[in-house]
Amino acid sequence: MHRGELSKVLADGVDIRFGAQVSGLEQDEGGVRVALADGRELEAEALTGADGIHSAVRTALFGELPLRYAGYTCWRGLARVDQPAGPGVLSERWGVGTRFGMVPIGRDLTYWFATENTPAGGVDGDALAEARVRFEGFAEPVGTLLDATEVILRNDIVDLAPIPSWGRGRVTLLGDAAHAMTPNMGQGAGQSIEDAIVLAVCLGEDLGASFRSYEAARMKRARQFVDRSWSVGAMGQWENGLARWARAWAMRLTPESVMASQLTQVFRVLVPELRSAGHR
Numbered sequence: 001m002h003r004g005e006l007s008k009v010l011a012d013g014v015d016i017r018f019g020a021q022v023s024g025l026e027q028d029e030g031g032v033r034v035a036l037a038d039g040r041e042l043e044a045e046a047l048t049g050a051d052g053i054h055s056a057v058r059t060a061l062f063g064e065l066p067l068r069y070a071g072y073t074c075w076r077g078l079a080r081v082d083q084p085a086g087p088g089v090l091s092e093r094w095g096v097g098t099r100f101g102m103v104p105i106g107r108d109l110t111y112w113f114a115t116e117n118t119p120a121g122g123v124d125g126d127a128l129a130e131a132r133v134r135f136e137g138f139a140e141p142v143g144t145l146l147d148a149t150e151v152i153l154r155n156d157i158v159d160l161a162p163i164p165s166w167g168r169g170r171v172t173l174l175g176d177a178a179h180a181m182t183p184n185m186g187q188g189a190g191q192s193i194e195d196a197i198v199l200a201v202c203l204g205e206d207l208g209a210s211f212r213s214y215e216a217a218r219m220k221r222a223r224q225f226v227d228r229s230w231s232v233g234a235m236g237q238w239e240n241g242l243a244r245w246a247r248a249w250a251m252r253l254t255p256e257s258v259m260a261s262q263l264t265q266v267f268r269v270l271v272p273e274l275r276s277a278g279h280r
């Protein structure tokens with residue numbers, strides 16, 4: 001799904017205040033006071049920090065935590081191409097320390113991503129020209145996708161090593177603020193949405209207790225995705241010839257039933273967590 005369309009659906013009917021950059025917070029038994037960068041202050045009974053991988057709320061709670069660079073950079077783009085790998089097919093090709101994936105997202109649009117092992121901090125003059133040079137060795141439809149690309153981004157791939165606690169008192173974290181993961185399982189936004197659903201279910205009169213119950217229900221599963229995404233990414237970026245040969249055989253020999261059961265784990269959405277939070 002195109003991120004802009006998801007944002008539109010989520011924002012529908014919600015009161016959003018733009019230009020309100022959180023810079024710090026204080027809390028006591030009565031509530032939370034949030035300081036904004038422009039000097040204003042906001043008060044609330046409780047606070048959910050859903051402010052992304054560089055979360056100011058997380059920093060206010062636990063101090064500055066370093067992010068981990070995974071060793072590769074990602075170019076991702078939107079191309080005006082319909083179903084390049086066949087109807088409904090997502091596909092990923094693995095090279096030597098490089099990968100190229102494509103995902104149809106409807107209305108004649110395909111989202112593509114490509115990674116390469118490279119030092120952190122690189123900047124492109126022309127990201128599309130850079131991607132053409134780096135990924136020209138991949139077979140079609142890669143060239144067609146690059147030719148039809150309308151938007152392109154480059155990001156170093158980083159995550160947040162699992163943290164032992166997501167909140168304190170009347171404050172909790174949600175999404176990347178709590179568990180930023182590498183994108184190798186396509187689960188960062190999905191896990192953030194799962195957080196939101198479990199949080200909504202856990203909310204009761206005592207907000208601090210509700211937050212702790214939400215955190216207890218979610219931390220284990222989110223951590224599994226952080227760890228698995230990191231390992232899947234590391235394996236996808238292998239350069240050693242023998243390791244890549246063994247990887248190709250392991251993929252060929254993995255029975256479909258094992259793949260299906262792994263997918264069920266990914267999409268077995270929420271039931272165990274809702275049960276552990278006391279819901280049937």
Ligand SMILES: Cc1cc2nc3c(=O)[nH]c(=O)nc-3n(C[C@H](O)[C@H](O)[C@H](O)COP(=O)(O)OP(=O)(O)OC[C@H]3O[C@@H](n4cnc5c(N)ncnc54)[C@H](O)[C@@H]3O)c2cc1C
Binds near residue numbers: 053054056076155189
């Ligand atoms: C290359 C790449 C590919 C990815 N592919 C996928 C994928 O295929 N599938 C998937 O599910 N996920 C994917 N992700 C991950 C996904 O983008 C994130 O996990 C998801 O956006 C997290 O949502 P979030 O709401 O927690 O944080 P964000 O989307 O980062 O939103 C945080 C919000 O907080 C705001 N904010 C930040 N700081 C402050 C502040 N101080 N005060 C107030 N507001 C603030 C920001 O403006 C923003 O609106 C990918 C990520 C990358 C880098």
